[in-house]
Amino acid sequence: MSRILVVDDEPQMLKALQINLRARHYEVSTASDGRRALQEATHNPPDAVILDLGLPELDGMEVLRSLRSWTSAPVIVLSGRADPREKVAALDAGADDYVTKPFAMNELLARVRAALRRPTSEEPSAAPIRIGDQVVDLERHVVEPAEEGGPSVRLTPTEWRILAVLLQQPGRLVTGSHILRQVWGPGHEENTNYLRVYFAGLRRKLEREPARPRHILTEPGMGYRFEP
The missing domain is CATH 1.10.10.10 (Winged helix-like DNA-binding domain superfamily/Winged helix DNA-binding domain)
Structure with missing residues (x-):
């Protein structure tokens, strides 16, 4: 069972994502601020992360950079920041995907499945x-x-x-x-x-x-x- 870490400071958003992911048989952990997100990721390394950028305590971009310093687990940014420059900055910092709020739940879940299917940097695909x-x-x-x-x-x-x-x-x-x-x-x-x-x-x-x-x-x- 894949473990997903969901990081968002909106309680309703955390609850909705948690319900939908668990209904699809993912193990889900949550964090409502950046510091807790890094603590949770350290103690229970996730297979994928859904990350908001506008977080208290520690901004989402700082969380992303910290995660990328030690894990290759895919990170899907889920943010209300729609400026293309913000998107490109997150992707260049190591995000695997970027979904803008408001969003379709089915689309986000499809992005999660795709992210979990791709090989990690430690397991490069050389097959034709x-x-x-x-x-x-x-x-x-x-x-x-x-x-x-x-x-x-x-x-x-x-x-x-x-x-x-x-x-x-x-x-x-x-x-x-x-x-x-x-x-x-x-x-x-x-x-x-x-x-x-x-x-x-x-x-x-x-x-x-x-x-x-x-x-x-x-x-x-x-x-x-x-x-x-």
């Missing part, structure tokens, strides 16, 4: 990955048709580097600035036009319907996500 009608092998740098006789695809070196950053974190929201730093190096974080061009190319090559992608997704104002 299917995207549409292609199978991508990051270790061999090869794209092969999933079915015999299917079309072959060639990726450029830059496309490979971008895809590697994304596919190594399945289900996780990755900021554009992180991808730019990893692929082009520091100082290129503002060159978001690079990503628009390359992601359009990757979708044309790998997605069955590039205009309606199923696997290589854009989260407007935040970044990109690979959905297996």
Whole structure:
């Protein structure tokens, strides 16, 4: 049974999340401020964390940075802060996902399931990955048709580097600035036009319907996500 730590200073929100998570057979612990959240996480390490940012005692961003210093458990930020800069800052600080209040409970629960499915940084996935009608092998740098006789695809070196950053974190929201730093190096974080061009190319090559992608997704104002 997966253990979820829910951190929020609103009693009604804590209760609603606790009821819904327990109904889906998760073990749930709660904290109403940042200091208690870190104490609870230390004494009962969670498999995932749902974290509000506007917390008393210790701000949610400080909690996030502290968690990331010792655990790779996925952290889903659940916050009323809708400014894209706040979202990007949380993702760059190590959050795996960001859901804005008000939210649909089913969507949040789906994000929790996706976060728990992804490999941790200690358990990287090296297996070939299917995207549409292609199978991508990051270790061999090869794209092969999933079915015999299917079309072959060639990726450029830059496309490979971008895809590697994304596919190594399945289900996780990755900021554009992180991808730019990893692929082009520091100082290129503002060159978001690079990503628009390359992601359009990757979708044309790998997605069955590039205009309606199923696997290589854009989260407007935040970044990109690979959905297996």
